[in-house]
Amino acid sequence: MMTEFIAVIISIAVWWFGLFAVLSGLGLLGRRAFGLPVQSAETWILSFWSGWAFAILILQIWHLWLKIDVWAFAVIIALGTGGLLWNRRDLSQVMRVGLRQNFWLAIIVLLMALWIANRAIGPIRNGDTGLYHMTAVKWAASYPIVPGLGNLHERLAFNSTFFLYAAMLGVGPWAEKSHHLANGLLLLALLVQLILSLYKVILWNPKHRSYYIFNVLLLAPTLGQIFNPHFSSLTPDILIFILGIVLISRYYHFFITDGEDIDHKYYDVFFISILCVIGMTIKLNFIPFGGSMFVVVIVAWLLDYSKQDKKKAKKTLLLILLLNAALLSIWAVRSVILSGYIFFPYTLGSLSVTWRVPRPLALSVTNWIRSWARAPGAFWTDVLDNWNWFRPWLKNFPYEYTKPLITGLLALTSYLITMPRIMRNSPRNNYAYLVILWPPFISVIFWFLSAPDPRFSGACFWMFGAGFAALAIDNINLKNSITIRTLEYLLCLSFSVYLFPSYGSLFILPNHKGGPLYDFPRPEYSTIFLSNQTQINIPTNTDQCWNIPIPCTPYYRPTLKLIKNDLDSGFLLDNTVTFADIHQVSTPKGLTVSPGIGVALMGGNWFHFEEGTNLRWMRTPGTILAYTEHAKYVKLTLKPFVMNVHGILRNEGQLKISLNNLSSSELSLQSGTVTEAVLSLRPDFNIIILNLAADSARSNETSVDNADTRAISVAFSSIELSSIVLLR
Secondary structure: OHHHHHHHHHHHHHHHHHHHHHHHHHHHHHHHHOOOOOOOHHHHHHHHHHHHHHHHHHHHHHHOOOOOOHHHHHHHHHHHHHHHHHOHHHHHHHHHHHHHHOHHHHHHHHHHHHHHHHHHOOOOOOHHHHHHHHHHHHHHHHOOOOOOHHHHOHHHHOOOOHHHHHHHHOOHHHOOOHHHOHHHHHHHHHHHHHHHHHHHHHOOOOOOHHHHHHHHHOHHHHHHHHHOOOOOOOOOHHHHHHHHHHHHHHHHHHHHOOOOOHHHHHHHHHHHHHHHHHHHHHOHHHHHHHHHHHHHHHHHHHHHOHHHOHHHHHHHHHHHHHHHHHHHHHHHHHHHHHHOEOOOOOOOOEOOOOOOOOHHHHHHHHHHHHHHHHOOOOOHHHOOOOOOOHHHHHHOOOHHHHHHHHHHHHHHHHHHHHHHHHHHHOOOOOOHHHHHOHHHHHHHHHHHHHOOOHHHHOOHHHHHHHHHHHHHHHOOOOOOHHHHHHHHHHHHHHHHHHHOOOOOOOOOOOOOOOOOOOOOOOOOEEEEEOOOOOEEEEEOOOOOOOOOOOOEOOOOOOOEEEOOOOHHHOEEEOOOOOOOOOOOOOOOOOEEEOOOEEEEEEOOOEOOOEOOOOEEEEEOOEEEEEEEOOOEEEEEEEEEEEEEEOOEEEEEEEEEEEEOOOEEEEEEEEOOOOEEEEEEEOOEEEEEEEEEOHHHOEEOOOOOOOOOOOOEEEEEEEEEEEEEOOOO
16 A cells, blocks of 8 residues: 555656656747757746746647547647757756756755645545536546536536546546646745745855745745645646746846846747736636736836837737737637637626527626635625625634734834835836736735735735835945844745645645545545436536536536537527526515516525425515516515414515615515516616515415424415516
8 A cells, every 4th residue: 555655656656747847848949949948957947837838828729629639738748848859968068967966956846846745646625626626627528628517507508618628637547637747836836936046045146135035934834825725626726826926926026126137028028928828827816916917027127128129019919919819819719619708707808699698697697706716605795795794704714814914014004114225226216126026916906896805816915015125125234244044034934934835744644535635535425317318417416526527516407408419519509488597497486476577595694495385484584586687676475375484474564676786665464365466677687685574464374284483484486586567
């Protein structure tokens, strides 16, 4: 058992080194376009990141017509090998000098790779990996891009290019096991980059000192990702953290270096811009960070550097814009194919294609994401229209995210004290240093206003802490260089120790239940067949598909159809039923609605429909979510069967109906009698709240065995919402 366990760890590390070589070779092709050789280990690592970005571009194009399989991987290997051969002399020189001068550093990197490989074989603890990550990877590895895949399962239309990368890794022995490779490879590359900066700081390299200090200050939170319980899953959140660190590091370098060769500056602009765009294709919440950084870098470069060689600057700018436009255009086309929207689940950029995900379902996904980030488990109708969530959210905000803010505020105070001297001595304009932290600042604002789940913030909080700390440390000016050096070491060490997360065991222990790799849940599932006998698998007792054969969805809707007769032709939902919530598979039993109106029963105050008595019990207050594409008048028709006030059955009462918390009316209820109310619905979602007044109910002789004795409730024998036209 132990021998097999160690063999798997070594195998993961070997694959990582091989993948690093291939992807860096691909990136070296781009570096050659700028006429730049490989001069150091750091430039080699930068080539890895640009090569990884090129691989994402290639995979996006490939997947438009072909599945992501061993042939796609072979193309990446061939191109990467070509780049390695083209740069073999420079690479061999870098390796020869590096091993001769820093052999112990190579040993540290090797040991770190084995340690990270050990952490990467851990169990999957991320629920979203079972919900849709693993299924998205399986679709990418099994079929070319499928039109309307979001109609089968809305989250499969998120169009994260991370899943294409994960599908590429799932070849050979890693088929359906790419989660053990995906995040670990990228984290290892970043850690090696930061360790090289630590080595520079230890050697007291005075050139670009604050840049290396900044990287060292980011080492502790990056190491902390190894202990992230979701590290061995397929979550793109860890990649967003990693990519944020990579970008802010190079962005910092771009602004604090003066007098550098113009070709290196051009390459920095290219490097930063392409990774910014790649980040946006991985997850939409990266757009504020990546978009602001992209704009600032391009503008700063045009203002400061293009004056030196206008012809070369125009050529470089054209190359950058064309490449990034290609990346975004292909991603946008893929998004439309998957959902009918460019920025799904946002309805911005909707196209009239037959497979477009119904608008209410897209809006519902967005609302659930925003709500869950504020108050997990609560229905979005109870969260998004108020600030009641804020105090519990703030109380439960993880301490590990507040620590970098505390250090950042302390460093900011020191920075402001020394700012007059900074402004005197800096050749840059007075705002250059503050511009460095502009992207994380913009990102945090958008994060808080949209979906303030800490895991969606990436590395922004640590960027603030490390950024201000690095700028403050950089301006320590004492006569004794040994004192400065000692003080820098102490400050960096204190910062790192304080920010390093306190987790449990350093290592993952062998799995005694099976093989060396931890298995994932394998839920039971049922099967239904579409009209052409296509099999759809539905997990039972869970909403997670995990490794259930595709096509799998936890939300099968009877209106689901194939566009043609095979799976790769795509899916669509016909318009016979309007769905108001992503968890909804049909109109709730006991409710009748007109075409074009969708309803869902929200919250925990509605009980299951009773087939025998044809009753739907509601504990007051009950919430009905109604969707309509256009504003319209509707008639709400209610037929109560019985009312219950703390165990006492009643036959009469007053029902208060409120609409969108703006208007309300009162109706008299009587058992067996139909009651009607006219409501003016606005476009999109409407919240209808039914509230039975306890003191208005009158006694009834009716006996109901399962009446709710704990609260005020009413049983309806029918609820109807029908469109009407008011005559004026």
